[in-house]
């Protein structure tokens with residue numbers, strides 16, 4: 001895997017580069033947005049680690065420009081503490097994942113691997129189950145040609161369910177993938193959000209695609 005690391009804090013950039021190289025990745029580093037723009041256009045990367053606050057062209061502008069040019073390289077955003085708005089904006093701008101600083105390097109590596117796998121698994125950016133489609137570049141959902149408005153959380157939930165089509169998604173797996181929880185908060189968070197999503201994608205349509213597996217979780221599938 002070839003990874004582009006865009007980070008202006010040189011110590012952090014060098015730390016990430018060494019850690020990734022130790023894992024066998026090929027790594028290019030840029031310290032500002034303009035160099036990163038040139039690098040991303042010149043070379044095909046399997047993933048980009050992108051800091052938001054950069055001198056010159058900032059991370060979000062860079063991300064938007066890449067997506068405008070149909071560059072679908074998976075992007076992991078790094079956001080400093082408190083940059084919640086930027087993070088949401090980043091996901092809307094087409095980031096595939098984000099990691100708040102400070103982060104644990106093992107987690108960064110695991111997420112980059114996951115992005116690389118995702119990138120090679122799905123040539124097309126559009127996920128499809130029956131007449132339900134989800135464009136992972138533009139984040140637009142449609143059912144039967146009708147646009148469906150999703151919140152960021154609903155988008156992540158739907159993306160996870162659609163990428164797992166035909167496989168049962170347990171509540172714990174959903175909490176991990178969609179909320180980044182590694183514990184069960186003991187609430188009905190998942191069920192409430194699935195219900196809301198179901199209202200949007202299934203209530204007014206046939207056949208129903210999002211099914212409850214009692215006591216376990218949910219599964220996205222077309223009826224046989």
Ligand code: CA
Pocket residue numbers: 007008009051052053054
């Ligand atoms: Ca920075």
